[in-house]
Amino acid sequence: MSETRPLILVAQPHLAPLLGLLSPQYDVMPLWEDSGRARLAYAEILVTAGEFRLDPAMLEQMAALRLIACFTVGYDGVDLDWARSRGIAVSHAGDANAEDVADHAIGLILAHRRQIVTGDRQLRSGEWTAGAKMLTRSMAGAKLGIVGMGSIGMALAARAEAMRMRVGWWGPRDKPELRWPRAAGLEALARDSDVMVVAAKATESNRGMISAAICEALGPQGLLVNVARGQLVDEDSLIAALREGRLGGAALDVFENEPTPAARWADVPNVVLTPHTGGATQEAVAKMAQMLLANIAAHVAGEPLVSPVA
Structure with a gap:
């Protein structure tokens, strides 16, 4: 040496x-x-x-x-x-990379809510026919719940407001200085959200915090987005909720095990997936x-x- x-x-x-x-x-x-x-x-x-x-x-x-x-x-x-x-x-x-991860979260929301990936596939497969229009959902007025209001969460909230979304959040510690309302708890945030984005720091104490109950609270019209860590989501419960229609959709950049096996997601409906590239600019x-x-x-x-x- x-x-x-x-x-x-x-x-x-x-x-x-x-x-x-x-x-x-x-x-x-x-x-x-x-x-x-x-x-x-x-x-x-x-x-x-x-x-x-x-x-x-x-x-x-x-x-x-x-x-x-x-x-x-x-x-x-x-x-x-x-x-x-x-x-x-x-x-x-x-x-x-907080700003880039926030950008990616918005991209995932847009991709799922406006069915951008589905539209691309339809066009390439010749399914686009004259007079046929795929109706999607606007960003304006949608209720966004952010789990974890650190640097990524705050950057995301600012972007969401510019897109006329209504922002709420939850984290284990209150931050009275923030202008966005903090929910009484994680399940309450899920019940009150059209889109819920996980942007929290991962610890052993919050492993699997996005549980079957949280998926149920978000509901059959709700969208779960994860740009934090895969371990924060009970992935088996998430997949079951998507297959059974108890959760409307998911847009994921992180997974329980990485690289996640392609076969695990082959028949899971209403998902948009990216390979942990949220902060990789x-x-x-x-x-x-x-x-x-x-x-x-x-x-x-x-x-x-x-x-x-x-």
Whole structure:
């Protein structure tokens, strides 16, 4: 290990482009190769995609670890209690992709509510005939319920208002400073919503919070949109509700297991699906890279992290 440059391990293969970004300033090695795994005890910094759970046994071997730097905004794969108990700092990408995820949520709502994907398929298959019109539903006046009013939720609310939707929300903590009304609870929000968007941070305490009961409350005309984490939705209950007509529709960018098997959704009606691309814009990824570099540089310099995990 270099005596002048800290050793950084990069955890997942899809983060391989970061090796070239980091190597001019630091000693960097891939954890998915034997050469990287052999240096576990010497690595001061671990770069990871925050949605992936870090192996506790591996972490215990990292005696020199002082910073877990999440390239992503999310950090639910990091055991924060474990890190704090060992004095290990954790950083993430802040709200680097919040605006893009909010855009994607609006896109999913439009795609489902205006039947854009269905229309595309009908045209391509020759089903568009003279005089035939597919009636869809307007955005104006629709009641939007947002689960989790953080950076994504607030960006979404502003966009929805511009589209003349009526906005409400629910989260475990009240935010009196917000102008949008907070529902009495999650089920109450579902009952009062035409469209419900899940934009909450995922924790073990809220796993499966979008349950069969919430699907029932949203109802046969309701649309569920998830741009947060797949684990927040009881996926089996969601699929059953869609098949049985107890839920009107779903538009999903995240799934319980990723990549989700195509066969799981082959016969599920009234769904629009995207492969976890809500925050994956060129601009957002560039911001995430900048945040990663800034957090690592601050750590190495002994300065406060730019975007620490609270």
